[in-house]
Amino acid sequence: MDEQDLVLRMRRGDQQAFNQFFDAYAARLGAFAARRSALDAAAIEDVVQMTMINAMRGLGTFRGGSSLFTWLCQICRNQLADIRRKVARQPQMQSLEQMSEEKPLAKVIQLTDFRDPLDECATDAERGAVRHAINALPSHYARILELRYGDELTVPEIGRVLQISESAAESQLVRARQAFRAVWQEREAAR
């Protein structure tokens, strides 16, 4: 898919191009936002929606210097940063919300997976630690780990998504894993 051409067609009002764009990126953006935050499903939906709306408003600013998805991820990061800033400005509010509103996410997982609540707490803690470690990595490392282990893409598929050769994808994946291992072991050592 030629992304610049896709954007150009969207700017011209091509419905097929819009459909292609939305189908290719909306769900992936949802996964990206979910991995980079502890927000519940409704909040993730809001973040993705605002990201897409902002992308539509700024479609003319996409120059193709990065991939379209990287560009969307940057808008999404800004959305998440906005939310963090708002939460930071209202610390008491967060504590009131935390008592209730953050619990349903665990409850939903519990209901769908039928797992023991104690196991769930442990899983949540580990998930948070992995999120923290991933956020600490350079963005291209985080991205390739997400593609491999989150989206379960093969190395050739990763190469196609990132528009790099299969061998480049392989070596980048190895380096990303090493970087993650270093951060993770540091965290384990600190426990």
Added chain:
Amino acid sequence: MNERGPMPESAEERVLRENLSVRALSPEALQRIRQATEAEWRANIEPARRRWIPYAAAASAVLLALAGTWSLLGRGPASVSGASVARLERADPAGVVEVLRLWRDAKLNVGQEIRDGHDFASRGATLFALHGGGNLRFAPGSRFEVVAGNTVRLDRGEMYVDIPPGSRPSQSFVAITAAGEFRHVGTQFALAVVDGETRLRVREGSVQWQAADSESTVEAGTEVFIGRDQRVTRRTIESSGSYWAWTQSMAPAVDIENRPLSEFLDWVARETGRKLIIADDDTRRQIATIRMHGDVHGLEPLQALKAVVASTSLHVDLPAGAIRVSFAGGSPASPR
């Protein structure tokens, strides 16, 4: 101290695999996002389209013809035909438009009335106050038609109907989708239409559902999903939590100045779908006597609760599905 050695690669891969997998956005959520995104996309491409028109000589003639037709067929942004049904109270920046012919969608301003016989598209979340009592809230990407003074047809998206008991004694409210008519009975309920399928969630009271060949009552705490093939699925749902979160950002403003605290707490409970629990009789008596001063406009219900709590010696817990209020020791102080 950690006594474990370096993590074997397989373990680290397990950690990544188990923790990087996330729950996908639901098809309904994706559909809502698609509608809002598409509306925004259309709003942003139209000027680009128009820029080409002046450069085409042939198109000039089309424009002239279009302008003529426009004035003949279009109703115009200031259209005032039909009876006034509700007033726009609040809207996200994306706003709400009246859908007119020939792409003449007219953005509504806060305070503007909507009238029967007209179509509307809610690009952002919106709140309308119904004349006669109650309010309607629309999720981003919703499209609806005001059919009559008490009837709205939802074509797509999601609509939340909040009609407190006794607030429309002389007039019922009816929402219509392809799955039939949904009539409120002292109710808070949400109706969604996605790809021709209808989902009803009843939060409080009950809803009478009149389908083509049957009629039934749907009670609070129930979700009914009606597929395109008219297959019906029911399940139990909670009255608080993430299903209803979007409605809180469009909660009607509450005026607290010199109002009793008990009234405010009832409002928070109703807006959040939580049961209000007063710890003891003493607390109940104290709450009944306190009157509030100040302003919580622009705050969502739980934010408003936080603001009010901060000015009292109230203690509030939020156990699942409830708001529990007590006084944190000693006698209560008057808020602000």
